[in-house]
Amino acid sequence: MAVSLHQRRSSPSAWLTFKSAAWLGWQMESNWTEPWLFLLYSIVRPLAGVGIVVFMYLAVSTAAGIYSPDKLAFVFVGTTFFMFVGQELYGISQAVLDDREHYRTLKYVYIAPSSIYIYLFARGLAKVAETAISASVTLVIGGLLLHISYSSFNPVLLVVALVLGLLGIATFGIMLAGITLLTARHGFQMGESVAAIFFLLGGVVFPIHILPVWVQDVAYLMPVTYWIEAMRRSLIGDAGQVDSTLSTMSTPMLLLAIVGTTIVFFLLSIFVFRRFDEAARRKGRIDITTSY
Amino acid sequence: MGEPAVRTEGLGRDFRRKLKGADRKGKGDRFEVTRALDDVTLTIDKGELFGVLGPNGAGKTTLIKILCTLLLPSRGRAFVAGHDVTEDVPQVRQKINMVSGGETSGYGIMKVRENLWFFSQLYGVPTEEANYRIDTLGEILGLTPKFDVRVSRISTGERQKMNLIRGFVSDPEVLFLDEPTLGLDVNAAREVRRFVANWVREKRENTGLLTTHYMAEADEMCDRVAIIDRGRIVACAPPHELKKLVQKDVIFTLRVGAPAEGSLDFVKAVAGVASWSASRSIDGKTAELKLILEDEATIADLMSELAARKVEVLSLNKTTPTLEDVFVKLVGRGLGAEDIVGPQAEAKE
């Protein structure tokens, strides 16, 4: 079938860009030659990450002689779902570094007529897919070993909140990707460093109300805060509701808060990315290498 | 004569690739073996600039990597500056350096001078001497103005000049140049060739091994050229001798104004003209003479004769056999045929 000139000149559809970039990201992430490494990375590592917080709890409980299953469930579930935050931020921002310094393809992606936002978002999704496996295993094992009850499991809320949350996190990922255009490759994992902001402010491992008031105000502006709360509710229901502010919000309000804050940060992410993109192109940094 | 700079005996290198899934269907073996080098026996004397000419995937880079101690041979032996490349690795490394074309090495965030100083330290060059060498070579190559610029901000040609200086700053006895003019413009490539040739000629203890798939480069620079194809050396001789393998005479083509009277038959009477042919243009105003001469000096006599008979010479062309003609004759295809592209090229070579 002949392709008309008009068809040849139009940009690829968003879906095509998304599909191609997601496929590329998955190819990179799923290229495991050693099964033991896959197990180590996808299961042992996340378990260890959650284990740190669990054993912090156990250390204190042993020292003080007080055991609070609700607190344990709170920190365990929060930390498990927090994996998505770190990995998605890492996946999106690392795509810039990988393409710029490792594969040297960033310039080609840039000059293509596809949407760079969709490309970066889709590249980061491979990490999310991996994390889903890790989180699932962690929840099962944790549930068994720590006797955490999932009797309040709400699959609809889980799926809806997960999708909304990933979009919310992606907005920060895009901002970080923009910033990465201007920074050198310092060797550490920038996405995971930035995730520390949410680890502190997102109500992941302690209720936000114990933070200073001015810090709480910042925390309640972020989609991650509401998302973590929603994910907890989808698994452990009321048992996870220890935050004095969030526990007063109904589930629909919570989801609305995720949507509202995500929209705000989405607009901000476009603005931030464009500014950094312009600066990177002005300074000629799209195709540099910065390793030292 | 002494020990040659480079000597190889039956050198061979195979690369194995594990076959998985669909690749393995119908094949008994779990591995696919690519023979990148096969029975390569070479001797390169000190003071020689030796060229290895071949298409992409021929094995040129594999050969250099073995000689630079980056790769172990699968068969055979190799010696550089009298030392075995597998047994006497530290001794070999003291005496060599390597410059590759299209290189991206170096630290983008560091300045050119800093990069050069850094690599000089890997060879134990005292800092003061290293700075002198960097300054000297930078001035000759015209890179001095860029010494305080970050490597990420210099052009491709400048980066290659930096890499070239890096290769020479250690004052090597043997320098391996793997397609050093790849990606450079005409002027930059010319500068690089002149630089390398001067290094070999300045002191006849320096030896260069140059791999290239640019025939003109090998022809212009090298004392001897080995033609390699599919891992095997198919010929090795000075360029002019290689061209003699091709039974192709040197043809002089003259375009002249057609004489008003008479023909150009007088040409055959000029001593030294082995054979000739003439054809007139359609309008009859010009003629084309094709001559094979016994001796190139005959052309001067011919020009005198034409001038005496008032025949105007409009143009003179000389057609000689090229190394591509040699390659086609020896290998059966052109130098650009069947190029292998993509990441596997590195392993295949």
Add this chain to the structure above:
Amino acid sequence: MSARTVDREHPFASFARGPAGERLHKGRVGTFLGAWKARAYIRIIGSNRELSWIFFETVLPLLSIIAYLYIYRYLGAPDRFVSFVVLGGAMVAFWLSVLWGIANHIFWEKQSGNLELYFVAPVSPLALMLGMATGSLVSTTTRASASVIAGVLLFGATFNGEGVLPSLAVLGVTLGAIYFLGMMFASLFLMYGREGEHLAHSMQEPVFFAAGFYYPLNTLPLAVQVAGSFIPLTIGLDAMRQLLVPGTVGFLPLGLEAVILVLMFFLFAAGARQSVRFMEHLAKREGRLTLRWQ
């Protein structure tokens, strides 16, 4: 810049030579030290040219440590747990430097084409890795110090003043041991290529967990304590806690831990030397030294 005048006519002949006309070089030890110094220079100057690491590598990770401190506050932990988190947070900086600044960085050196130039040069890659390690000390020490300062000023972490000097000595030996361990990992990373990044990630949280970075080691099951003790960090951190945090019950007696650390130092130093040789041989045999986009 050189003080000598450039000889354009005979540039190569003007290069200085030794008394017997031999090529000039500093000898094996001099070259090793020079390469060490040069690589450290690259690391230090490079990090100073791009100061964004101060924010991403120091300020932001501080937030993680503050989060852990708040966890203990939320759980009502005794004061000494605050000191545990502060020390653990400081050690995180060094461990990440081992993983990403040395071990995994070798992979990036290969990608950029520098690794093959290292191996063509007549100097051990150990010199270069030591350069990376010592060069990283500036940034990792900054990060570690920020952790300690924040913990002391914001959360009232307290340390035993008399234990500061001996714990710095313990830290020095521990760092030596883990940096040599990192060089051993570099061999693995060279072989695994791109997957080395997964390997480096896999050595983060499991090590933080098994080494008891944020809680007393004896909180963990005995099997995990024993497994974790093979990492110098575990023993080093435990020894430092015994010296700096009053009331800490150590995994092993302090003297024994000090001896183990010293033994680990020399063991991993020898291991690093051997593994670099083995790595080089294997990589040369399989052609991986120069294989990119792996």
